[in-house]
Amino acid sequence: MAPSASLITYLTMWYVGNYWYNIYNKNAGKLSGGANFAFTNATMQLVIGCAYAIFLWLAPDARKQPTLTLGQFMSLAPLGFFAAVAHGGAVYAMSAGAVSFGQIVKAGEPVFAAAVGYFVYKKSESVPKLICLLPVIGGIAIASMQELDFTMASLIAASTANVASAFRGSENKRVMTGELSSAIGSGGNSYALTTIWATILLTPTVFISGEFDRIDEYLALLRSNSTFRYNLLMSGVTFYLYNEVSTKCLTGKDGLSGVSHSVANTAKRAVVIVGSALAFGEDMGFLKSVGCTIAIAGTFLYAIADSIPGCLGFGKKAKSN
Helix, strand or coil: CCCCHHHHHHHHHHHHHHHHHHHHHHHHHHHCCHHHHHHHHHHHHHHHHHHHHHHHHHCCCCCCCCCCCHHHHHCCHHHHHHHHHHHHHHHHHHHHCCHHHHHHHHCCHHHHHHHHHHHCCCCCCCHHHHHHHHHHHHHHHHHHCCCCCCCHHHHHHHHHHHHHHHHHHHHHHHHCCHHHHHHHCCHHHHHHHHHHHHHHHHHHHHHHCCHHHHHHHHHHHHHHCHHHHHHHHHHHHHHHHHHHHHHHCCCCCCCCCHHHHHHHHHHHHHHHHHHHHHHHCCCCCHHHHHHHHHHHHHHHHHHHHHHCCCHHHCCCCCCCC
């Protein structure tokens, strides 16, 4: 069956939004001194997202507000924490190193998701999926060989973001079930509430990192540099919108299946890696290009492994414990 016009629109908005977010985010980072204000920029992006979410709740007939009790709202804190770490780590990674390199490391997210799922949530993956993780790990290792000395901070931050993303995915499944799901009301509300919690929990990093000690410098930049203001604002807007639109690709009668969504997410990663390298003149280099290709291919195979009958001659997907 051919994809519907609405699904094609959502996919296009998701890809375009994610691409431009990386451009705006990198520009804002460069204008503010690389990683000097990475956590401040990340927090400001979430604040912009919160403002948009609250506007939708207050505007007439825009979006129905959630009906959470205080206790239910507090139960969303773990989800917000992992969202905060994932976002803060990703922004720092893209600020400390090349966007393309950070995205290559981010392509290894399934590896971390599988490990967290197994050791924390007692969920096992099928043998074909586990085998497909090997090229992901190998590809990232190859891509890192020539840049490791220069982007260690980016590597650590992106890996931390991957771990947090793995926990966030499991926590998101937890909160969108039962009574809590009814109180939240919609996927859009879930993401809005997560963003509010992430903003609250990411804000202390501005103080812990020492960035607040130079806040006068940051405020002066905001006042004097319209290009920085524009890129910061647009990074916040595009970050919120592309994340919300990506969830819409999963909903409705024409929505993507979980596997198809994973494949689309993998393809998006490739588009961002190549697009950002071209936009910022980042030298991919031979090893980096080879590693990127292997890692992306491994991620793609991981997404479709269990949908291929008799993949690699193994049996059905392993059951969750």
